[in-house]
Amino acid sequence: MKVSIVTDKQRLQVNNGGVVVQPEERNAExxxxxxxxxxxxxxxxxxYKGFCAYNLALNDFKLIHGDTRIGIVQINDRYYSFSEPKEAVLFCRKPSxxxxxxxxxxxxxxxxxxxxxxxxxxSNVASYGDLAQVSSKPQMKADFGTQTDTHFYEKNIVKNYEWNEWELRRKALKLANLRRRLTKSIQTNTSNFRRENSTQVYLPKDQFIQTxxxxxxxVPQPKVYLxxxxxxxxxxxxxxxxxNVKKIDLTVDIDE
Structure with a gap:
């Protein structure tokens, strides 16, 4: 039995005419x-790295490169390519x-x-790139640091708090003296119904007259020569x- 092996280049030459999936054939997702x-x-x-999705789904799957000239289909935000138009139509009918x-x-x-x-x-499989970043040797040392505030800010500050005993005694004596204080007022016959009065005047205004x-x-400018x-x-x-001083008037008249 003679088996012929078709390369990817020969397979692409079959579709040199540019056959694509026609709109009437796209009756699927x-x-x-x-x-x-x-x-x-x-x-x-x-x-799938550009391989034909239809051939990968078969029981005897084959790694055949997809021909993007026939078109690329998008299903659920993913793009798939196929080696032949009829395979693309079959895949789109039942993609899941x-x-x-x-x-x-x-x-x-x-x-x-x-x-x-x-x-x-x-979920339990990682790519080769992720595995290369994982070190096989256990890490026995690690750098870490902590930071604390130098002065903690107290939120429950009582402004009336006083730690000095003598200051507390002074405030106590002040309150005790206020209890013995009285406010007195005297009113005479002449001061009855007196109140403060205020008057308002209008200041003179500056006025201008224009003709x-x-x-x-x-006027002539006098000029004298001695x-x-x-x-x-x-x-x-x-x-x-x-x-012998002589005074000579050199004033010129306005009309001249």
Whole structure:
């Protein structure tokens, strides 16, 4: 008996025509996304490491890579890919049944749990990345610290509390003296019905008057020139002759 082994490359060449799941065939659960109409199509987190979900659910399961060209279906916030359109249609008709079958196959074959990232479906199984962070040696030492307040804040503070005995004695004597104190008032005939009176006046206001036109006057600026003040002549006896001072009026009239 001759068995032919088909590689993933040869399997993808069968669907070179770009066969996708047609709208009339999607009479089942799930939302379909296609490469030509979906942004960031390559970044969608596909379940089972991109293997065909339908073939993993069979009893003789096969690890066959899904062909994203036929579309990716979203069921319960999870994305699944398939190798052929007819397998995608069959899976979407009963998705819960096929998903449960994949979990049963993983229980019988535990190596599939880590291979297909199925540790989220098993609470007692951790991923390889989580196991690598756990140290095999027991930790005998650990760093810890404690912190306490330097001054505790008391909430039940009594402001009237006094610890000094002499201060308490002084307050007691003060209260005792107040018991013997009396308040007296005297009223005479002239002080009867007297009360304080207050009056209010209106202060004078500042008033301004403005005329219709502005007027002004101009006066001449007086200018006087004195000549003969300097350069006095002397007599033979050394005395100065009287100065011949002349006053010249240089004031200019306004009209000029």
């Amino acid at each position: 799930g939302v379909w996304y296609y490469q030509d109409t979906t942004k960031n199509f390559d970044k969608l987190p596909i379940m 049944t096929y998903i449960e079958s994949i979990a049963n196959n993983a229980k019988l074959n535990p190596e599939l749990i880590q291979l297909l990232d199925l540790h989220t479906q098993f 219709k036109r502005d007027n002004y006057s101009n 000549s003969g003040i300097r350069g006095h002549q002397r007599r033979d006896d050394g005395q100065f002759l009287p100065a």
